[in-house]
Amino acid sequence: MVKSFISTSSLLLIIFLFSSVALAAEKPRLILQITVDQLRGDLPTRYYDRLGEGGFRYLWESGIVYHDAHHAHANTETIVGHTTLATGAHPAIHGMVGNLWFDRETGFTTYNVEDARYPLLTAGASVDANTEIDPTQRAARSDGRSPAAILVTTFSDELRSQSGGQAKAIAVSVKDRGAISLAGHSGTAYWFSKAKGEFVTSSYYLDQYPQWATAFNETNPAQRFAGKQWQLLRDQETYLFGDSDDRPWETDVGGFGRVFPHSYGDGTSPYFTTWLTLSPAGDRMVLDFAKQALVAEELGADSITDFLSVSFSSTDYVGHIFGPSSLESEDNILQLDRTLADLFTFVDQQVGLQNTLIVLSADHGGPDTPGYLASLGIPAGYVEPDNWDKAAAIARIKDTFNIEGKLIETYDHPYVYLSTDVKKDPRIDSRGIEAAIVEELSKFDGVALAVSSSALRNGNLPDTPLYRSVVRNFNPKRSGDVFIVFEPNWFINDFDGLTVASTHGSPWNYDTYVPIVFAGAGLEAKTVNRRVYTVDVAATLAAFMGTKPPSGSTGKPLVEVLNR
DSSP: OHHHHHHHHHHHHHHHHHHHHHHHHTSOSEEEEEEETTOOTTHHHHTGGGOOSSSHHHHHHHSEEEEEEEOOSSOOOHHHHHHHHHHSOOHHHHOOOSSEEEETTTTEEEETTBOTTSOBSSTTOSOOTTTOOOHHHHTOSOSOBOSTTOOSOOHHHHHHHHTTTOSOEEEEESSHHHHHHHHTTTSEEEEEETTTTEEEOBTTTOSSOOHHHHHHHTTOTTGGGTTOEEOOSSOGGGSTTTTOOOOTTSOOOTTOOSSSSEEOTTSOSTTHHHHHHTSHHHHHHHHHHHHHHHHHTTTTSSSSOEEEEEEEOHHHHHHHHHOSSSHHHHHHHHHHHHHHHHHHHHHHHHTOGGGEEEEEEOSOOOOOOHHHHHHTTOOOEEOOGGGSOHHHHHHHHHHHHTOOSOSEEEEETTEEEEOHHHHHOTTSOHHHHHHHHHHHHTTSTTEEEEEEHHHHHHTOSOOSHHHHHHHTTOOTTTSOSEEEEEOTTEEOOEETTEEOSOOOOOSSHHHHEEEEEEEETTOOOEEEEEEEETHHHHHHHHHHHTOOOOTTOOOOOOHHHHOO
């Protein structure tokens, strides 16, 4: 009997040990996290019948597709969504409450990843305020960049920590915030400088560029598009929006035009690199740099799992300038599909898709243009704060609370910030002022909801999805004093003089709805229709790899990915 017991115990131990080895062997050699800026959840399936093989189709037909995936926070801007995907935390915890916020200590508006302590390694690569179409980039007072403002760890941080720093983590994007957020505190981020037409980083990450990055930039990646055009991938009559190439709400940026073909010119225009980023060319440059990084850094080359983040930005720029339901946006999706197919083929050749866990999602969705919606009889419009009677409202509040100086410091979407003098004066009832501002804002056209920070702190709010999304966006050190939510399909489209067709940043479904798809690494195809959230992505990656969750993660691991 004793002998039999020992034999059984030994057998169980052997089975356990072999199972552990098998599980360890199943860990992928590479995590490939893809973020498509402004890829609303319905866009890949909208054009599915005309997608090629190996791109979106590979993911949708070979992966685990979550059809009801959303961001759960209210301010659906780029840095907010990217950091949520990276950390598994809501902005209330990870701290990136918006692309911009007002810093009470410095007295200036802060761009999310700016950090004067860490200048760019490349001279002359800073933002050119004369041609930069992103107003948040122009707000930065320094060209320095780092992830210091991210208050928690990312999945890539945890992967490197678990491996004793042996795992490599690299992130690439056109946008600095699209790369820095996913690289985390311990990885390396590269992004595209429009001023130089090449990929750059800051001294936070490196003292000097690796030879492969220098060699890539010496090929003049932007100049290869000089003398070329953005042309349609297919015959125009085959497009859903083939008869809608020129619409009055589309924006002509610096002569790029509103109809196909869009010429890049000879490369001498000050807007040349801007035009590249608001076309499929921007994504192609990111792809080429990411491929070079994969090979040169030997990502996925051994048993220690590495991390590569690729954030494609063109969908966002095209969506802003032309709208999601435009010929330009449609063609961009079809061309992005070919870019993804190229990436997956390359990864398969270098690492093997069976050795790579891929996750694709988006930092936010985006609304259709009011003009397009109006053509279908759907109410929509642009919010015009210049038409609000702000002066009278401010005068009433100042008179009520006996305020002599400035009442409002600034508005950085979606927050109104009270003036520093008002905040510091102990005699002034700032809570009452917040409530008065909420009341006045609620009278203005286009405003659906205004919420005071005092109400957020005290929890005196209805328990509804909308209010909960605002709470998830509230960080007491960075959020403003009043949060504004515009009516569905209403938004401000004037960005410091640049009029855009569409912009995101709301808690409505068209802005929160994004794809979440996991593929590769032996996963079997499956479609899941229950509601999941973007905070679940980092939690799932951590559980899949056996790392501890990122420090602020509140997401739930997706069981379909784990139950291989």
